[in-house]
Amino acid sequence: MDQVMALVTNAPSGGAISRRVTITGEPGDILLKPLYTGICGTDRGIIAGKLPFAYNPVGYDFLVLGHESICSVVESDVSGFKAGDLVVPMVRRPGKCLNCAAGRQDNCSDGDKHEAGITGKHGFMREQFRESSRYVVRVGDSSLSRTGVLTEPTKNVMKLFEVFSVISGRSIYPTPDYSFQGKHAWIIGTGSEGFLFSFMAREQGFDTFMTNRHSVDEGRLGIMDQFGINFVDYSRDFDTAVKDIDLLIDTSGDPTTILRFTQRVRQNGIVFLFGTNGRAPDGAMSGVMVDHLVEKNITIAGSVDGAKRHYEQAVSYISKWTHEHPRAMSALITNEEPASSVDPFKRGNSNGIKTIISWK
Ligand SMILES: [Zn+2]
Missing domain, CATH: 3.40.50.720 (NAD(P)-binding Rossmann-like Domain)
Structure with missing residues (x-):
């Protein structure tokens, strides 16, 4: 894959910079472009070097940040997804335990799973990335191109x-x-x-x-x-x-x-x-x-994380809430920053509710 702009850290020591990166060999039958990525306390903890369990992917001296996102499909090699579809990639990838084998890496019993932007897998704060469609959740409601970034926390x-x-x-x-x-x-x-x-x-x-x-x-x-x-x-x-x-x-x-x-x-x-x-x-x-x-x-x-069906339920409820209470759902997102800036991480203790980064 060509070079892309990304927000990266060096886990677990921390820091956050915007730079061009080349990431090769990531498995994936669809190419995604984030529309928005969300920042949460875990991201701020990694950047501050306060989360010793965070680590870079094997073979890299950096970790692309970000595990909350709403993405658009750029191109797809599989049926069921087409360019322009809204999707949310899951955070965890299974390890080898029985819970992971059953698709319940949220209940991983030996800690061998990986988490995008946290433990050993590059995250979603980059211009585009390949992803396996198995770990991608469809967002059918086209009005969720912004509030859909709340799917992961939901x-x-x-x-x-x-x-x-x-x-x-x-x-x-x-x-x-x-x-x-x-x-x-x-x-x-x-x-x-x-x-x-x-x-x-x-x-x-x-x-x-x-x-x-x-x-x-x-x-x-x-x-x-x-x-x-x-x-x-x-x-x-x-x-x-x-x-x-x-x-x-x-x-x-x-x-x-x-x-x-x-x-x-x-x-x-x-x-x-x-x-x-x-x-x-x-x-x-x-x-x-x-x-x-x-x-x-x-x-x-x-209770931590969730399985694919919980992402699917989250999409349904965000759709419901976005239609029933559009002003409230919009008001949850208090800060929006361009991807060209890493400043959003520095305002970690502002009084806002959710900060998102725009990749449009
Ligand atoms: Zn496991």
């Missing part, structure tokens, strides 16, 4: 709610009419992933609360309002406002915060850990907390 949501449905089946979890009406879902964190979890909690019928340890801007409150989501600043209101949690989803990765909210989870409740922060201070679990978990049948579960 597939995490779809998997987590599938695991939720398995766990919640262990007791009579729903209300007597077998809906989740009147049940309370709390989502810790007000970043893009927190919003996507909250949207799905609303879809399931939960009374849904997003929470953070500070107030949030009008933009965030406006999105919550359109989806019927409540907001609680728990630095002011913890004792009175935080109670009767049936489903708790954490995107912060902070043990102390997680344990504090878990105290307010009620019988047969479920706590999902999604956010990760290896640098967070330790949180201490008390004997009272152990009693609380045991006596109330509370389950704590971790």
Whole structure:
């Protein structure tokens, strides 16, 4: 393949530069061009050199960044895809374990999988790349050429709610009419992933609360309002406002915060850990907390990534949400930067929700 412009790092030491790269020998029966790529905390962590598990592909002294994208097909050697189709490439490529062999590299049991832009596979922040159609998800709704960049983070949501449905089946979890009406879902964190979890909690019928340890801007409150989501600043209101949690989803990765909210989870409740922060201070679990978990049948579960069907479900829900709440979905994308600039990475702590890079 010819040289292409790419945003690259040197994993795991970090950094981010825009430069021309030549990448040969990547398997793939379709050629893709990103329209947009998204930036998330993982990208910022890699660039800052804070994620020691990141590594360059074999034979390269760099790693092309990026695992969130919405792409257009440039050319296809397989039926089912044609030039101009919208698609989203998956992040993980299977290793050799049984879960990977079954297409469930999201549940990889030995860590031998690879992740685009993170562990040993070049990512999607480049002008074009070849990809195997097996790992490409079709986006049939042509109006998703921008919000479709949220497919990758949304597939995490779809998997987590599938695991939720398995766990919640262990007791009579729903209300007597077998809906989740009147049940309370709390989502810790007000970043893009927190919003996507909250949207799905609303879809399931939960009374849904997003929470953070500070107030949030009008933009965030406006999105919550359109989806019927409540907001609680728990630095002011913890004792009175935080109670009767049936489903708790954490995107912060902070043990102390997680344990504090878990105290307010009620019988047969479920706590999902999604956010990760290896640098967070330790949180201490008390004997009272152990009693609380045991006596109330509370389950704590971790969930990461998603399978191809979760990407497909994500596309369906993004389509639904983009049509039902177009302003809110558009407002999730607070920053758009041209691919010619690597500056977006430097504004990591701005107050925005989702930054995307335009490759058009
Ligand atoms: Zn595996």
